[in-house]
Amino acid sequence: MLPLTLNNLCxxxxxxxxxxxxxxxxxxxxxxxILGSNGAGKSILMRLCHGLLRPTAGTLEWxxxxxxxxxRQAMVFQRPVMLRRSALANIVYGLKLAGIDPTxxxxxxxxxxxxxxxAALADQPARVLSGGEQQRLALARAWALGPEVLFLDEPTAxxxxxxxxxxxxxxxxxxxxxxxxxxxxHNLGQARRLGDEILFLSEGRLVERSPVERFFxxxxxxxxxQFIRGExxxx
Amino acid sequence: MNDLTQAFxxxxxxxxxxxxxxxxxxxxxxxxxxxxxxxxxxxxLPLGAALAVERFRGRQAIVVLLNALMGLPPVVVGxxxxxxxxxxxxxxxxxxxxxPTAMIIAQSILITPIIAALSRQTIEDAWREYxxxxxxLGARQLTAALTLLWDTRYSLVTxxxxxxxxxAAEVGAVIIVGGNIDGVTRVMTTAIALETSKGDLPLxxxxxxxxxxxxxxxxxAASLIKEAAQRRYG
Numbered sequence: 001m002l003p004l005t006l007n008n009l010c011x012x013x014x015x016x017x018x019x020x021x022x023x024x025x026x027x028x029x030x031x032x033x034i035l036g037s038n039g040a041g042k043s044i045l046m047r048l049c050h051g052l053l054r055p056t057a058g059t060l061e062w063x064x065x066x067x068x069x070x071x072r073q074a075m076v077f078q079r080p081v082m083l084r085r086s087a088l089a090n091i092v093y094g095l096k097l098a099g100i101d102p103t104x105x106x107x108x109x110x111x112x113x114x115x116x117x118x119a120a121l122a123d124q125p126a127r128v129l130s131g132g133e134q135q136r137l138a139l140a141r142a143w144a145l146g147p148e149v150l151f152l153d154e155p156t157a158x159x160x161x162x163x164x165x166x167x168x169x170x171x172x173x174x175x176x177x178x179x180x181x182x183x184x185x186h187n188l189g190q191a192r193r194l195g196d197e198i199l200f201l202s203e204g205r206l207v208e209r210s211p212v213e214r215f216f217x218x219x220x221x222x223x224x225x226q227f228i229r230g231e232x233x234x235x
Numbered sequence: 236m237n238d239l240t241q242a243f244x245x246x247x248x249x250x251x252x253x254x255x256x257x258x259x260x261x262x263x264x265x266x267x268x269x270x271x272x273x274x275x276x277x278x279x280l281p282l283g284a285a286l287a288v289e290r291f292r293g294r295q296a297i298v299v300l301l302n303a304l305m306g307l308p309p310v311v312v313g314x315x316x317x318x319x320x321x322x323x324x325x326x327x328x329x330x331x332x333x334x335p336t337a338m339i340i341a342q343s344i345l346i347t348p349i350i351a352a353l354s355r356q357t358i359e360d361a362w363r364e365y366x367x368x369x370x371x372l373g374a375r376q377l378t379a380a381l382t383l384l385w386d387t388r389y390s391l392v393t394x395x396x397x398x399x400x401x402x403a404a405e406v407g408a409v410i411i412v413g414g415n416i417d418g419v420t421r422v423m424t425t426a427i428a429l430e431t432s433k434g435d436l437p438l439x440x441x442x443x444x445x446x447x448x449x450x451x452x453x454x455x456a457a458s459l460i461k462e463a464a465q466r467r468y469g
Binding site: 070094097141 | 364365367368370371372373374378382385386388467468469
């Protein structure tokens with residue numbers, strides 16, 4: 001279903017422009033990191049791509065392929081939302097909504113729990129797990145759906161370094177298993193570790209797109225250069 | 236003062252020896268209010284969930300109306316149900332005025348808005364937290380509403396019990412549509428009103444003690460359930 005093509009995509013709320021004429025083609029393969037300072041529109045752009053928000057202007061197109069593109073993508077949020085049921089049941093719930101055969105649901109759910117290292121906690125209520133465990137569970141729930149594209153909105157923003165490492169290695173595993181990763185972060189180290197290419201947003205505009213190495217070595221835009229130096233553009 | 240002590244002593248004696256008259260009144264009270272609360276929950280919970288999840292024109296007006304209806308005066312509900320069920324009324328042919336059925340109808344009308352309005356609030360708060368995640372997983376409105384009803388179940392139990400408390404404690408509606416007929420439609424609250432005016436304080440007090448005990452027990456149960464669930468499920 002990739003590439004995803006954005007054409008002059010705009011999003012405004014209460015007359016305030018948040019995404020400003022973004023045009024880009026996101027292909028399969030490289031892990032795409034959306035970077036930008038707070039309020040640059042990273043999360044909104046991701047929600048537009050995932051279909052949680054509707055653009056106010058412009059278009060967004062998945063390559064027409066087999067089936068509904070909404071069904072072949074998943075998203076993990078900054079703060080995982082867990083249902084009041086067991087860890088296993090949370091994954092089964094997602095699989096049920098995805099129309100997976102009942103006999104297959106639990107098998108698949110146990111497989112992904114194993115893969116994210118939560119097999120021993122399968123029957124624990126999801127909401128009493130630690131923050132890091134909940135985020136791993138959220139990744140497992142998304143992974144179980146076998147998405148072609150996985151959106152991640154600052155998945156480690158609330159986590160300690162140990163949990164962050166766990167999450168990063170799971171994301172790498174998901175990518176290695178063939179899923180396209182599109183992720184926002186404001187952790188530059190993480191962008192370097194996990195990213196192949198950077199989309200840099202500033203005030204809702206896409207100001208730069210570069211391979212990770214080049215982005216950090218010689219950013220093409222002054223905004224990106226300032227961002228990397230940790231300077232605020234308005235100073 | 237002596238009167239009061241004597242009345243209390245007599246009341247406890249009635250409760251202690253499971254006085255049949257007292258027992259009959261308590262049983263009928265429970266039957267009427269439990270049935271009413273089940274009907275009200277069956278209507279109020281889906282209504283609350285629908286209002287929490289659906290966005291449509293006029294929704295805000297319905298929410299305001301529902302909140303206002305929580306304060307519906309029981310006597311007014313009693314009067315309206317009376318007019319509907321009385322022989323000259325539109326439903327008079329059913330012949331159910333002055334029966335427990337009429338009392339169940341009145342109490343259901345009284346507490347459905349309470350359950351709907353309170354559950355709407357609870358479910359809407361949960362929806363705010365869950366909405367993006369559920370939409371991302373592809374849940375439609377109906378699935379989302381059912382998921383939220385299940386996920387807020389412990390809070391909803393408290394709401395339903397509050398509805399039951401209100402039903403069991405009200406007197407205005409059941410006295411009008413039930414008529415307080417001895418052995419047929421006499422419930423705890425109407426009996427208390429009658430016995431007090433007749434001067435039979437022990438029976439009135441005995442019923443009062445049971446009623447208050449019931450309300451306290453229910454509230455304790457509700458908070459225990461909620462607390463245990465919070466610990467267990469987060």
